[in-house]
Amino acid sequence: MAVSRxxxxxxxxxxxxxxxxxxxLILAVLGFAIAAPxxxxxxxxxxxxxxxxxxxxxxxxxxxxxxxxxxxxxxxxHGARTTLLIGLFASLTATLIxxxxxxxxxxxxxxxxxxxxxxxxxxxxxxxxxxxxxxxxILGQKIEYITIAVGVVTWTPIARLTRAEFxxxxxxEFVQACRSMGMGDLRIMMREILPNALPPVIVLSSLVVAGxxxxxxxxxxxxxxxxxxxxWGRLIGDxxxxxxxxxxxxxxxxxxxxxxxxxxxxxxxxxxxxLNPKLRDR
Amino acid sequence: xxxxxxxxxLQVSLFTRAGVLPAVDGLSLCVNAGETVAIVGESGCGKSLxxxxxxxxxxxxxxxxxxxxxxxxxxxxxxxxxxxxxxxRGKEISMIxxxxxxxxxxxxxxxxxxxxxxxxxxxxxxxxxxxxAVALLQRVRIPDAERRLNDYPHQLSGGMSQRVMxxxxxxxxxxxxxADEPTTALDVTxxxxxxxLMKELQAASGMALIIITHDLGVVAETADRVVVMYAGxxxxxxxxxxxxxxxxxxxxxxxxxxxxxxxxxxxxxLADIAGNxxxxxxxxxxCAYASxxxxxxxxxxxxxxxxxxxxxxxxxxxxxxxxxxxxxxxPVGA
Numbered sequence: 204m205a206v207s208r209x210x211x212x213x214x215x216x217x218x219x220x221x222x223x224x225x226x227x228l229i230l231a232v233l234g235f236a237i238a239a240p241x242x243x244x245x246x247x248x249x250x251x252x253x254x255x256x257x258x259x260x261x262x263x264x265x266x267x268x269x270x271x272x273x274x275x276x277x278x279x280x281h282g283a284r285t286t287l288l289i290g291l292f293a294s295l296t297a298t299l300i301x302x303x304x305x306x307x308x309x310x311x312x313x314x315x316x317x318x319x320x321x322x323x324x325x326x327x328x329x330x331x332x333x334x335x336x337x338x339x340x341i342l343g344q345k346i347e348y349i350t351i352a353v354g355v356v357t358w359t360p361i362a363r364l365t366r367a368e369f370x371x372x373x374x375x376e377f378v379q380a381c382r383s384m385g386m387g388d389l390r391i392m393m394r395e396i397l398p399n400a401l402p403p404v405i406v407l408s409s410l411v412v413a414g415x416x417x418x419x420x421x422x423x424x425x426x427x428x429x430x431x432x433x434x435w436g437r438l439i440g441d442x443x444x445x446x447x448x449x450x451x452x453x454x455x456x457x458x459x460x461x462x463x464x465x466x467x468x469x470x471x472x473x474x475x476x477x478l479n480p481k482l483r484d485r
Numbered sequence: 486x487x488x489x490x491x492x493x494x495l496q497v498s499l500f501t502r503a504g505v506l507p508a509v510d511g512l513s514l515c516v517n518a519g520e521t522v523a524i525v526g527e528s529g530c531g532k533s534l535x536x537x538x539x540x541x542x543x544x545x546x547x548x549x550x551x552x553x554x555x556x557x558x559x560x561x562x563x564x565x566x567x568x569x570x571x572x573x574r575g576k577e578i579s580m581i582x583x584x585x586x587x588x589x590x591x592x593x594x595x596x597x598x599x600x601x602x603x604x605x606x607x608x609x610x611x612x613x614x615x616x617x618a619v620a621l622l623q624r625v626r627i628p629d630a631e632r633r634l635n636d637y638p639h640q641l642s643g644g645m646s647q648r649v650m651x652x653x654x655x656x657x658x659x660x661x662x663x664a665d666e667p668t669t670a671l672d673v674t675x676x677x678x679x680x681x682l683m684k685e686l687q688a689a690s691g692m693a694l695i696i697i698t699h700d701l702g703v704v705a706e707t708a709d710r711v712v713v714m715y716a717g718x719x720x721x722x723x724x725x726x727x728x729x730x731x732x733x734x735x736x737x738x739x740x741x742x743x744x745x746x747x748x749x750x751x752x753x754x755l756a757d758i759a760g761n762x763x764x765x766x767x768x769x770x771x772c773a774y775a776s777x778x779x780x781x782x783x784x785x786x787x788x789x790x791x792x793x794x795x796x797x798x799x800x801x802x803x804x805x806x807x808x809x810x811x812x813x814x815x816p817v818g819a
Contacts, residue, residue, distance in 0.1 A: 376587040376588045377590045380580075380582055380589070380650070383542060383574055383579065384579070384602050385572065385574035385606065386571070386575075386605060398592045398593065399590070399592050
């Protein structure tokens with residue numbers, strides 16, 4: 204039954220306490236991101252007060268203000284939206300490319316496998332950050348392009364993992380049985396093999412979200428982010444000149460990034476426990 | 486009556502690093518509607534490869550059909566495209582595999598697997614397909630079929646799984662069903678039930694049944710006609726009673742002698758066949774069985790015996806048997 208399966212899945216996930224902590228953290232960040240337009244209805248990039256007010260020093264600005272006098276709390280909240288969206292969509296892009304490439308390579312084998320895996324290795328040899336910066340430099344500093352760029356550099360491990368899973372599943376008898384029923388290749392790949400291969404891929408994808416957030420932060424830190432939206436990396440980048448006096452400008456978004464990435468990693472572990480059939484009956 | 490399935494001098498080769506191996510060498514076989522033909526032989530004699538070749542499911546590479554024809558209701562399946570072949574598989578000709586526990590998709594409920602098999606060749610809504618699925622499960626005698634629809638394969642026993650596999654195989658009412666060692670992975674008691682079930686379904690639908698097995702007990706219970714294969718070739722073909730009564734090929738006699746039986750008179754050890762099946766890369770010039778055959782003489786080692794009809798409805802490829810029959814004045818070529 205679908206309901207009891209979901210309950211069972213939740214039970215296995217919850218057995219990993221750290222994963223629960225991760226889930227609570229992510230839900231908090233998510234809540235914060237969703238609530239941002241109501242909590243801070245005005246443009247977060249507006250100058251609203253005196254510059255460099257320290258956190259907890261003023262009731263109006265609980266997390267202080269930056270060097271221009273912008274509200275850090277507002278920027279962190281709105282930045283959470285940007286950062287989570289980029290992380291999510293970049294991971295989605297990466298998973299889509301990775302699964303398609305890995306699945307086709309393993310399923311069709313032969314020269315298709317050779318060609319696709321050499322193609323994958325080509326991407327692996329280019330240093331990731333430089334590759335992202337190059338793509339952003341070519342396409343432009345817009346949030347969509349950054350998302351695509353991060354997706355394009357992070358798909359390779361997903362492709363390799365999917366290929367490995369497909370290779371072990373491709374020659375299983377049930378696949379042969381599906382062929383003997385007259386099913387086509389695409390159908391067998393998508394409907395029959397993929398559900399079996401998905402659990403480890405989902406785990407990896409959740410980790411790719413964390414990686415994507417770090418990439419976006421790096422890009423923004425270097426000043427190549429979208430200038431029209433606030434993001435955590437950009438906050439750190441803006442604050443880095445004042446790091447010796449007003450270090451909190453970097454530290455506040457830094458802690459936010461750290462907690463989010465940590466939370467995603469913990470969730471990844473929890474998913475691994477919940478989805479791994481070998482741990483199921485323990 | 487024209488046979489529903491006609492395998493005509495089928496040749497399958499394995500293209501390996503060790504060279505081109507003749508895995509199936511000129512196999513001919515006819516199956517009529519409603520008839521059950523058993524293919525027997527040791528492991529590695531080409532039984533399963535022949536079946537896969539008929540389904541056009543050979544692992545390529547290394548396998549490839551290099552000659553012959555497979556005619557289903559008169560239409561040759563060897564030259565048609567993969568796309569056309571997909572419309573034949575499951576609909577006109579189905580296959581059941583050895584291990585039912587691994588032949589079902591472990592993450593999909595069986596009801597859904599059945600419904601998808603039905604929808605593969607009969608366009609209908611998923612809901613209607615599920616209704617048909619219940620009827621099919623009832624046909625293969627799965628109790629409480631409706632509730633079983635949501636079960637996953639690991640919740641079923643081996644016998645139940647094989648029943649589900651059979652239900653999937655007959656979902657689109659194929660004209661030919663190939664069962665590749667359908668009971669090898671099952672308990673003896675379940676074996677009998679599954680064989681019984683297949684016979685009943687066959688009687689109801691009139692489909693032709695090809696059973697591939699190395700278990701002569703299964704052959705005796707189900708088959709009308711038997712084909713004995715050795716090293717990729719057919720060495721004997723006979724109606725089932727005749728084969729058990731008077732096996733003509735020394736290899737068939739060896740197989741029968743190596744079969745345990747509760748009613749065996751003389752007790753003692755089972756007679757085994759000395760030696761091994763020769764490697765496909767190293768087939769002798771003469772009869773492939775000569776090295777293990779007690780009756781082999783010089784001609785057997787230098788020349789390959791062809792199939793000949795020594796008794797009505799019976800084919801054998803053996804020089805020794807031929808000679809013996811001639812000596813006894815039995816009708817040759819009748």
